[in-house]
Amino acid sequence: MKLYLAILLVIVAVAVASKEEEDLWKSYKKKFNKNHSSKEDVNRKRNFIKRQKAIEAHNRDNKEWKMGHNKFSDMTEEETNVLRGTKMVKRRVKSASEPIYPVNERPLPTYIDYRSNRCLQPVEDQGECGSCWAFAAITALEFNHCKKTGARGPLSEQMLVDCDTYNFGCNGGDFTQAWQYLENYGGAVNGTSYPYVSGTTQTNGTCKSGSNAVAARVGYYNWVIPYPNATLIMSYLQMEGPLPSAIKVLDSFFYYTSGVYSDPACIVSDEYDVNHAVVIVGYGTVPSTTTSPAIPYWIVRNSWSTGWGNGGYFFIRRGVNMCNIESWTAFVRAA
Template identity: 55%
Template sequence: MKLLSTIILLTMAVAMADRDEDAWNFYKFQFGKAHSPQEDAVRKQNFLARDRVIDKHNRENKEWQMAHNKFSDMSEEEKLNILGVKPTIRRERSVGGYYPVMDRQLPTSIDYRTDKCMQAVKDQGQCGSCWSFAAVVPIEFNTCKKTGTAVSFSEQMLVDCDTYDGGCNGGMYTNAWQYIKEKGGIMKSSAYSYTSGSTGLAGTTCKFDSTAVATKVTAFDWTMPYPNATVSMNFLQSEGPLPSAIKILDSFYSYAYDERNKGFIVWLC
């Protein structure tokens, strides 16, 4: 009986190991992951730990579901490094207040994803530069609304050049707008392309070219009173997208589907 029990347990262990290896290999294929043999072993353990968290959550929670994404094989330190918003360094003295008209009829929903002025989703990669992406989106949108032509502006310029923020070590979108305002404008992505996503580092030099400025920032404000969801809704309807900083819990790294909203999240920043 002891021999039979040992054989059964050994068979189960082999089956679980095969299952883990298959899941890991499929994950790497699905998300285009390629590691050195030494790194692969560490990444696999990160993935398997996350896999257990996801499986447990999905068996116990019916309101929202978790799933694997590009973050599943990252270490906790790596995930923290890409959380780049640092409101403590914002320059409050440079920011005023915007009070939107509150007597308009609000629609039940607004979806800017199909608007020609909304750029395709961008990816900050391994750089803690989400603040620069948040800063650029409303500039792109409002410039397009004025000119009628969709345009993509340079996050890399902010990462490399913005002296009020910390490049891949975090920043704040209001700081970025102040920098653009003082610098005289921002360049297009085509003139200053994004490279920090693969390196995790800002460029060694600022390559800002004043002759290549594509648009300017003349003013910016907080939506007031703050915080107020109705104020934000009014602004979204009348002015377009606005950046917002949220606190990221560990479970949010694997958020996939909300039964209440019937929708999936596509990771962007």
């Protein structure tokens, strides 16, 4: 009798769990407008449930940052790997003279946040295309051009995807090489006249830059050196504005929603272990409490739409070179 009751309880528990998973799956599909064929739905649901369990376990154990569902939750690893589109080449430090910003002599603010600055364009979505390098390059140039001239407006990432022969379109690239291309071939064109349309790795288009007037030119760019140096990055951030960088993206990062991201597996010794381009737009510190120390962080802009993370942004630990973010910062100045 006891064995029968035990078996019955197990059956009931499995049925309840299956019903909960089915309800979660239906709710997710409705929220993120997912329409799958009957055959595909089975595999997509399996991916979703796997992520659901990982999210529950993480949020139960981690108090510094949280995970949640987004448009990636039912995707395969092959599909999310496409978004890791950074291919940094060997670092070439430009020899031209430039102002040296004293780090220890100049007072730095305790908090910088360019997210609401008029020169920062809205967060965009790179789609199923490894073009993060183009978004990082253009974001910094847009800001600097606006800061210098007062002219606010979008520049074209699609032109880089289609035309930049120094990089690989939807198959990845290096934001400093994008600046080199723009420096050598005229400049960036208006984003309204050459809008972003890339959705997959197969949609690299034919270059149409010849029919568009140049809207901004590259005057100078370089790395933030020596590296990694969080204080120096803070100084350049104050003087130059948003700074592109490259990071290593772990699977957990895809489902970030809030808090200060960190992961022991993202403290890496190889500086070339990076696969995604982002833009640092500020920094700050989570105050200490009676139970936890203060947490310094970077405010970072992504190119996975405003539906990802915190309105398209994320916080990540500052001062420990988390995910290599302090090894690849660079700046650009409009001509």
